[in-house]
Amino acid sequence: MKAKLLLIFSLSFYLFSCNGQNSNIPAAVTSAPPVKINRFDKDLLKLVETDDSTLQTKLIREYPQMLDILGKGILNMKSPAMPGFFEKLVNYYSEPTLKGLYTDAIRQYDDASQIEQTLGNGFAWLKTCFPSMQIPAIYMHVSGFNQNVLVGDSLLSISIDKYLGEGYPLYQDFFYDFQRRLMTPEQIAPDYLAGWLMSEYPFEGNENVLLDRMVYEGKIKYLIHQAFPEFSPESLMGYTEASYNWCKENESNLWKAIIERKHLYTPDQMTTGKYFDNIPCTFLASDAPGNLGSWLGWQIIDKYMKETNSTPEALMRNNDCQAILTESKYKP
Structure with a gap:
């Protein structure tokens, strides 16, 4: 059962519909309270940079589910309690190219207030459309172009190293121009909402049709x-x-x-x-x-x-x- 994150909305609306004909489409929200983003990405980088074992306890206490999901998705390790978990985690993110990518991502998104505001508006709109929908706790992580969206029980995280702008130098070596157009800051909030919608309403058809x-x-x-x-x-x-x-x-x-x-x-x-x-x-x-x-x-x-x-x-x-x-x- 997903734990509820209760949000008290002070909303202002404006009417919008791309067709102008469906009266059952709620108005877009423009001034909801921002959604707080839990900065797992920043706290994990501190461990990678210092290898201070005391930070492991802090990460386990504050981000147990993120560590669990990240470990399974990227490290192929079932639990942070497994011997060698943090050593493997630090080694993974210490690879020079990935560490440089990680540092650039944190630098670009040191201040995520604009994203938090946009997400506040977006999730407020979803809550209007889907009153029983549980709104997740929001996180950021870095995956090294691996697991872009992580979804757990009332948890949603985006890998911000995918959104450094289509002109980011490292992208030139790995992605085509038509892929890089989706790797911009503007895509973050839409991708968060899309990830949660797909989690709440998973595909039930025939994927081959x-x-x-x-x-x-x-x-x-x-x-x-x-x-x-x-x-x-x-x-x-x-x-x-x-x-x-x-x-x-x-x-x-x-x-x-x-x-x-x-x-x-x-x-x-x-x-x-x-x-x-x-x-x-x-x-x-x-x-x-x-x-x-x-x-x-x-x-x-x-x-x-x-x-x-x-x-x-x-x-x-x-x-x-x-x-x-x-x-x-x-x-x-």
């Missing part, structure tokens, strides 16, 4: 944009403005290609996976950006919410993807 994944990813994108209307659709997708405009101009052709190739329902893991990679979808068109499955799913959900006037909670509880497509009357 394009429609199932398309609708699920579309739900997440749609709700994140409703929570954060100040972020442009292209930035949430990691697209350039030109790529986003290309998608809008070619939406009907993309949908037609999917139908003609019988990709929508055929349970083929390899084919379906191509629609959700950030690698450009050149198998559909030479100018196509990546992750078209999520983008098209977003368009379907946007249309569905216009047509049905559904609530966000009803949307997330509806796992009948075919019914959603039918009721959306999506015909680009």
Whole structure:
């Protein structure tokens, strides 16, 4: 049973809807109390830099669940109580390149107050939409491009070394430009909310069926944009403005290609996976950006919410993807 984190909201709202027609979409929140971010990342770096064994006790006392999740996810060690746990942890983060990345991440996010405010607004909006939803305790960690999102019992953490800006020098060696567009500070709050939504409403369809994944990813994108209307659709997708405009101009052709190739329902893991990679979808068109499955799913959900006037909670509880497509009357 997840422990509740009770938040008392002093909210101001403004009306926003990308379609302007669904009266059941709550207004975006603009002045909720900020959400406190527990700085596990800073405290762990102190141990890495000093190797002071007295800090181990402090970490165990203040961050037991983070240590447990991080140990299992990165170190392949079941518990901080295991012999050699902290030695392995310090050795992992002492690798020179990773330690430099860690230091840069802490320097850039020494002050996380703006992120805390944005998260306060976002989680306040989620609480309005999902009154029974438990709001997690929020943390930051560094994984070395490993476990980006950590989710536990009432716990959510983001690996901030993934958000140092698309021009960060080390990224040039490991990531393509279309991947780096999602590695910016602006993506942190949306990724936090997306991670929690996916934890609270896990995917229940057939991962090999394009429609199932398309609708699920579309739900997440749609709700994140409703929570954060100040972020442009292209930035949430990691697209350039030109790529986003290309998608809008070619939406009907993309949908037609999917139908003609019988990709929508055929349970083929390899084919379906191509629609959700950030690698450009050149198998559909030479100018196509990546992750078209999520983008098209977003368009379907946007249309569905216009047509049905559904609530966000009803949307997330509806796992009948075919019914959603039918009721959306999506015909680009």
